[in-house]
Amino acid sequence: MPLSSEQFDRLANGFPGLGRDPASVRRRIEAMEALLEKLFVVPGIRRPIGLDAILGLVPVVGDIATTALGAWILWEARNLGMSKLQLTRMAGNVGVDAVLGAVPLVGDLFDFAFRSNSRNLKIIRRHLDRHHPETATIEGSFSRRARF
Incomplete structure (x- = not known):
C-alpha cells in the first residue's frame, strides 16, 4: 500500500532527520558526505578517507556505487530548490569524479585528492545558509571563559 505525501510527512516527523x-x-x-569522504583517518599521513576512495578500488562496481x-546528494539538493547553475556545478563535480575515478590506479589517486562530495556539500551549505539560516550549525569546538 503506497503512502500519500501527507502520510509520509506525518510518519517522517516521528523520526529525527527523516x-x-x-x-x-x-x-x-x-x-x-562524512561517510563518503571522512570515514576514518589514514595513520601516518593524517588524511581522512571514506567510502569514495575505498570503493573506488573495486573496479567498475565501486565507481558506480x-x-x-x-548523485543522491545532488537529488537532495534539487529537492531543496537550488538553482540550475548550482546543480550543474554539482553534477560536474560528480561527473568529473566518476569519469576520472574510473581510470585504474590514476583514478584511485584522483579519488583520494578530489573530494567531489565535500565540494558539493560546500555549495549546499552556502545555499542553506543564505536561504534557510535557521539550519546553520556551528562547526568546530566552542569554548567560553567565565568572567568574574
Missing part, C-alpha cells in the same frame, strides 16, 4: 525540512536534509547530506551516492 523529514523534508531543510534542517533534516542538511543533516542527511552532511552525514553522507560512489557515483550513485554522489
Whole structure:
C-alpha cells in the first residue's frame, strides 16, 4: 500500500532527520558526505578517507556505487530548490569524479585528492545558509571563559 505525501510527512516527523525540512536534509547530506569522504583517518599521513576512495578500488562496481551516492546528494539538493547553475556545478563535480575515478590506479589517486562530495556539500551549505539560516550549525569546538 503506497503512502500519500501527507502520510509520509506525518510518519517522517516521528523520526529525527527523516523529514523534508531543510534542517533534516542538511543533516542527511552532511552525514553522507562524512561517510563518503571522512570515514576514518589514514595513520601516518593524517588524511581522512571514506567510502569514495575505498570503493573506488573495486573496479567498475565501486565507481558506480560512489557515483550513485554522489548523485543522491545532488537529488537532495534539487529537492531543496537550488538553482540550475548550482546543480550543474554539482553534477560536474560528480561527473568529473566518476569519469576520472574510473581510470585504474590514476583514478584511485584522483579519488583520494578530489573530494567531489565535500565540494558539493560546500555549495549546499552556502545555499542553506543564505536561504534557510535557521539550519546553520556551528562547526568546530566552542569554548567560553567565565568572567568574574
